[in-house]
Amino acid sequence: MHVVLAGGGTGGHIEPMLALADALSRRTVGGAAVRITCLGTARGLETTLVPARGYELRLIPPVPLPRKPTLDLLRVPGRVRRAVADTRALLTELGADVVVGFGGYVALPAYLAARGAKVPVVVHEGNPLPGLANRIGARRAARVAVTTAGTPLRGAEHVGMPLRTSITGLNRAAHRAEARAAFGLDADRPTLLVFGGSQGAASLNRAATGAADALTAAGVQVLHARGPKNTDVGVPARPAGAAPYVVVDYLERMDLAYAAADLALCRSGAVTVAELSAVGLPAAFVPLPIGNGEQRLNALPVVEAGGGLLVDDAELSPAWIEAQLVPRLTDPAALLALAGHAAAAGIPDADEKLADMVIGVAGKVAGR
Incomplete structure (x- = not known):
């Protein structure tokens, strides 16, 4: 099973991504270890944090998403098309069974590329007010996990925030x-x-x-x-x-x-x-x-x-x-x-709950 994780940019996206990667790395499926690849860009914290934790990082073009209507918004469609094409080719190369996104400018092209490649998507939203990428990704996601109960995303399931086991x-x-x-x-x-x-x-x-x-x-x-x-x-x-x-x-x-x-x-x-x-x-x-x-x-x-x-x-x-x-x-x-x-008020096993969700989605599609 090959899981692709998309969560670059800030620590708020990267830390839960790496906590999930750790949980998945403790599992086996069909007697084999779960393969994990993280997606990121050349300008995010993931360039140091992901390799330091021992995971493969593959780079895709960033797609910054303006929070307010500006002239820069006009450039987004072209950036998205290029990033989606590159990411779709990468998913095909990797043989991805599932894409897990944590929001931000890495997740959006991953969600759109997964749709085109017919790879199922799991969304994790860390904040009570979801960003644009996760609002788009949740529309056709196989499962949607949220940190805060009541987060306004379609099909949201309250699992909490994946955290390091050292915590x-x-x-x-x-x-x-x-x-x-x-x-x-x-x-x-x-x-x-x-x-x-x-x-x-x-x-x-x-x-x-x-x-x-x-x-x-x-x-x-x-x-x-x-x-x-x-x-x-x-x-x-x-x-x-x-x-x-x-x-x-x-x-x-x-x-x-x-x-x-x-x-x-x-x-x-x-x-x-x-x-x-x-x-x-x-x-x-x-x-x-x-x-x-x-x-x-x-x-x-x-x-x-x-x-x-x-x-x-x-x-x-x-x-x-x-x-x-x-x-x-x-x-x-x-x-x-x-x-x-x-x-x-804490949920200390959110990493394991999200790992169960991800493996279930990937296994269902792959017939495992």
């Missing part, structure tokens, strides 16, 4: 001492994790560092990923014996960061929300203030379940952190309740 298999309590030691944190203090994505977030950096004295005076230690370019972000060294405030550029091991923390202050991208709920780590979510509002929608199911808080970017401040987070971080019962509700 879904994480026992936070068992690794807490190891994780805190790795970051130079005290073993027994309540811990706030602050991160704003791979590049950091200026508003989170300002608010957290501004609240440093209030946090550490209350006995709360902080692990703060500021972003590799934000070298001016920092706090003065804490006095001897005080709760530490540790600032790092980037977190290579998010599993250890999650294990070290009792509460997170972060953005609410789809993968971030899914990871936090999968490991049962409550969070104060600060949706990105630009875009179509999907980050707020990503966080709402967890917040409504009692597993986190939601604060607008414009409202986030040192005073808000002191008033809202310090009392929770210094109340073990409150933290325990938040963690339980966060975990209840």
